[in-house]
Amino acid sequence: MTSEIVRLADRRAFLQRSAALGGLGLLGGCATTGKAALAVPGFRAPLALAPIKARADRIMNITVCLRPFRAAGPRLEGETVGDKLVVHNYGHGGSGWSLSWGSGLLAVKMALAGGERDIAVIGGGALGLAAATIAQRAGARVTIYAKDRLPEARSARATGIWSPDSRIALAGSVGAGFPAYWEEMARKSFRIHQQYLGLADRPVEWTERYILSDGASQLQAPPPMAFAHYESRISDLTPATEQLQPGQHPFPVARARRQSLPMFNIAAYGHILTNDFLLNGGRFEAMEFHTPADLAALKQKVVINCTGYGARALWKDESIVPVRGQIAWLIPQEEVTYGVYYRGVGTVSRHDGMAVQNSGADESYGYNDANEAPDRAEADAAVATIAALFQPRA
Numbered sequence: 533m534t535s536e537i538v539r540l541a542d543r544r545a546f547l548q549r550s551a552a553l554g555g556l557g558l559l560g561g562c563a564t565t566g567k568a569a570l571a572v573p574g575f576r577a578p579l580a581l582a583p584i585k586a587r588a589d590r591i592m593n594i595t596v597c598l599r600p601f602r603a604a605g606p607r608l609e610g611e612t613v614g615d616k617l618v619v620h621n622y623g624h625g626g627s628g629w630s631l632s633w634g635s636g637l638l639a640v641k642m643a644l645a646g647g648e649r650d651i652a653v654i655g656g657g658a659l660g661l662a663a664a665t666i667a668q669r670a671g672a673r674v675t676i677y678a679k680d681r682l683p684e685a686r687s688a689r690a691t692g693i694w695s696p697d698s699r700i701a702l703a704g705s706v707g708a709g710f711p712a713y714w715e716e717m718a719r720k721s722f723r724i725h726q727q728y729l730g731l732a733d734r735p736v737e738w739t740e741r742y743i744l745s746d747g748a749s750q751l752q753a754p755p756p757m758a759f760a761h762y763e764s765r766i767s768d769l770t771p772a773t774e775q776l777q778p779g780q781h782p783f784p785v786a787r788a789r790r791q792s793l794p795m796f797n798i799a800a801y802g803h804i805l806t807n808d809f810l811l812n813g814g815r816f817e818a819m820e821f822h823t824p825a826d827l828a829a830l831k832q833k834v835v836i837n838c839t840g841y842g843a844r845a846l847w848k849d850e851s852i853v854p855v856r857g858q859i860a861w862l863i864p865q866e867e868v869t870y871g872v873y874y875r876g877v878g879t880v881s882r883h884d885g886m887a888v889q890n891s892g893a894d895e896s897y898g899y900n901d902a903n904e905a906p907d908r909a910e911a912d913a914a915v916a917t918i919a920a921l922f923q924p925r926a
Contacts, residue, residue: 594908650832700762
């Protein structure tokens with residue numbers, strides 16, 4: 533009798549475990565009934581997105597960045613200045629962080645081709661730190677000379693979204709080989725960025741973004757400037773943008789699309805890159821350059837020039853056109869893990885703040901505007917645009 537009771541108890545426990553496993557969908561051969569059976573085909577979890585607290589009184593900072601746009605694309609070439617080889621690496625428009633590694637690999641290859649192993653890098657932003665890190669990994673001694681380091685450098689004022697072809701060039705101004713050249717930079721950058729996933733402080737992470745439209749009336753006219761776009765060449769790197777149907781999103785709009793993109797938490801990313809550079813023997817020296825002749829003061833014979841928009845004045849390079857971008861920074865919301873783009877305003881939820889940026893109707897917004905003064909009215913208007921998405925429904 534005792535052994536029979538034990539067998540019954542064991543059988544009862546097995547059935548209880550089996551029921552639990554079946555509820556998790558782990559017993560695929562077992563029949564299920566009711567809601568569980570109906571939920572399996574085409575399963576789609578309901579969206580539960582925390583609302584963005586888009587209020588003007590939550591603005592904690594307003595920053596302005598000048599993107600260094602060149603119609604012909606980034607300048608990546610060598611030039612002899614006195615007794616030095618200068619490798620130029622600037623003019624990436626709105627794609628500096630995104631292309632920093634791929635661009636740096638090309639610049640460092642040119643810098644080390646002659647056998648020099650003591651390298652100077654001018655500029656302490658995204659491009660400078662990436663190039664310096666790559667040169668160190670190749671065995672070079674590196675000194676970064678810069679007026680400003682992160683977080684003071686202009687690179688710190690970027691939104692931090694993967695955007696490798698944002699204002700990268702004009703379609704009619706690039707050479708025939710530029711698209712493939714750009715693709716090489718983008719793919720190499722993407723691969724290295726992914727190596728920073730899963731680290732403490734999450735310098736790089738994947739995020740979802742919702743592109744929202746009020747309907748046909750909101751369709752934009754063709755942009756006045758023919759900026760180059762090559763995202764189709766690297767469409768295999770990121771998931772396809774998904775068109776959402778009514779009921780598949782919580783926003784009060786007619787149309788919604790969802791995309792997944794890498795995001796750079798620039799404060800954390802810059803901190804890690806800076807610390808790694810120093811731990812590997814790198815040195816920073818505060819120095820400001822006014823003319824190319826100032827490079828004569830450097831002991832290094834090879835210089836990688838990563839001065840971004842600063843190259844316009846330093847090299848008298850009038851091909852660099854400023855594209856103004858302003859961000860209103862709201863108090864961080866850790867519970868918000870997504871971004872939106874609506875009526876020309878985009879948000880990015882980072883751990884150091886919620887970025888709200890007025891991008892305008894098209895990419896020409898801010899073109900040839902070198903004003904770096906914050907505009908509070910513009911910030912308030914951008915925040916109000918996003919606030920309209922989260923008003924209580926009647």
